[in-house]
Amino acid sequence: MTGAAPYPPPPERKLRVATTSLGGCFGCHMSLLDIDERLFTLIEHVQFDRSPLTDLKTVGPCDLGLIEGGLCNAENIEVLQAFRAQCKVLVAVGACAINGGLPAQRNRLDIGDVLREVYVHRPGTRADAQVPSDPELPLPLNQVRPIHEVVLIDYELPGCPPSADTFWAFFTDLLAGRTPRLAHGQIHYD
Ligand code: SF4
Numbered sequence: 001m002t003g004a005a006p007y008p009p010p011p012e013r014k015l016r017v018a019t020t021s022l023g024g025c026f027g028c029h030m031s032l033l034d035i036d037e038r039l040f041t042l043i044e045h046v047q048f049d050r051s052p053l054t055d056l057k058t059v060g061p062c063d064l065g066l067i068e069g070g071l072c073n074a075e076n077i078e079v080l081q082a083f084r085a086q087c088k089v090l091v092a093v094g095a096c097a098i099n100g101g102l103p104a105q106r107n108r109l110d111i112g113d114v115l116r117e118v119y120v121h122r123p124g125t126r127a128d129a130q131v132p133s134d135p136e137l138p139l140p141l142n143q144v145r146p147i148h149e150v151v152l153i154d155y156e157l158p159g160c161p162p163s164a165d166t167f168w169a170f171f172t173d174l175l176a177g178r179t180p181r182l183a184h185g186q187i188h189y190d
Contacts, residue, residue, distance in 0.1 A: 014044075014045060014046055014047040015045060015046050015047070015063045015064060015174075015175065016046075016047050016048075016049050016060075016061070016062045016063050016064070017046045017047070017048055017049065017051070017062060017063065017064045017065070017066070018048070018049040018050040018051055018059045018060075018062045018064070018065045018066070018083065018086070018087060019032070019048070019050070019051040019052070019053075019065070019066040019067070019068075019093075020050060020051070020059070020065075020066075020067055020068075020079060020083060021052075021067075021068045021069045022067060022068070022069030022070060022071060022072070022076040022079060022080060022096075022097070022147070023069045023070045023071060023072030023073070023076055023096060023103045023144060024068040024069025024070070024094065024096045024097070024101070024103075025069075025096075025102075026052070026068070027068075027094070027160070027161045028068035028069075028093045028094040028096075028097075028161040028162065029052055029068060030161070031159075031161035031162055031163060031164055031167065032066075032164070032167050034163075034164035035164045035167055035168050036164070038168055042171060045171075045175050046171075046175075049062050050083075058082075059082060059083055059086045059087070060086060061086050062086055062087045062088070063087075063088050063089065064087060064088070064089045064091065064174070065083050065084070065086070065087030065089070065090045065091065066091045066093050066157075067080065067083060067090065067091065067092060067093060067097050067147060068093045068094045068096060068097055068161075069094075069096045069097055069101075069103075070096040070097060070099075070100040070101055070103055070104060070144045070145060070146055070147065071141060071144065071145040071146070071147060071149070071150065072103055072140065072141060072144050073138035073139055073140045073141055074138050074139040074141070075138035076138070076141075077150055080147055080150055080151055081150065081151060084151040084152070089154045089155070090151065090152070090153055090154050090155075091153070091154065091155045091156070091157060091170075092146075092147055092148065092153045092155070092156045092157070093157045093161075093162060094157065094158075094159060094160055094161050094162055095158065095159065095160040096160075097146065097147050097156075098146055098147075098148075098156050098158060099146050100144040100145060100146050101160060102160070103144045104143070104144040104145075106143075106144065107143040107144055111140055111141075111142050111143075115131045115140070116131060119131045119132065155170070155180060157170060157182075158182075158187050159186075159187075159189070162186070163186065165186065166182060166186040169182060169183065169186060170182070
């Protein structure tokens with residue numbers, strides 16, 4: 001990792017930050033944790049609301065929300081809209097949130113065929129196997145969609161996942177009062 005960038009002194013009020021995952025793999029959250037010891041600097045400036053770091057299940061009013069994952073089912077849409085309503089600034093984190101990412105590879109297939117292949121026709125399933133239909137289960141969407149199709153997004157952090165240095169550059173700019181700008185190496189992968 002690189003050394004910590006110059007940082008402003010801790011503010012009187014910490015920035016309240018929430019994070020959540022929709023249709024994603026939590027790899028973007030893992031990359032955020034990869035800022036390693038810079039987390040100690042970050043928490044001088046940031047208080048986490050809903051996040052795997054706090055295990056809070058609902059989101060309260062926040063300054064900043066980070067969302068990984070695309071929209072795969074109806075519950076994802078509800079979570080996204082509740083998150084948007086509580087966050088002054090919303091950031092789409094990673095390819096899945098920005099364009100659907102890997103889960104969107106199913107978009108060229110019929111969702112009914114996909115479910116039957118997985119739950120009914122797959123080798124090893126029972127003869128009476130059925131596609132799960134418990135009303136408690138979130139209804140899958142016909143296609144995986146990016147989150148900007150449902151809510152307004154303020155920033156995007158590209159990558160699968162964005163690197164730890166990309167997260168750090170974003171937070172460093174934001175907490176210094178600058179408009180976050182990512183360097184070429186943080187948005188290109190060639
Ligand atoms: Fe996982 Fe990549 Fe999607 Fe992030 S962008 S949630 S790392 S698949």
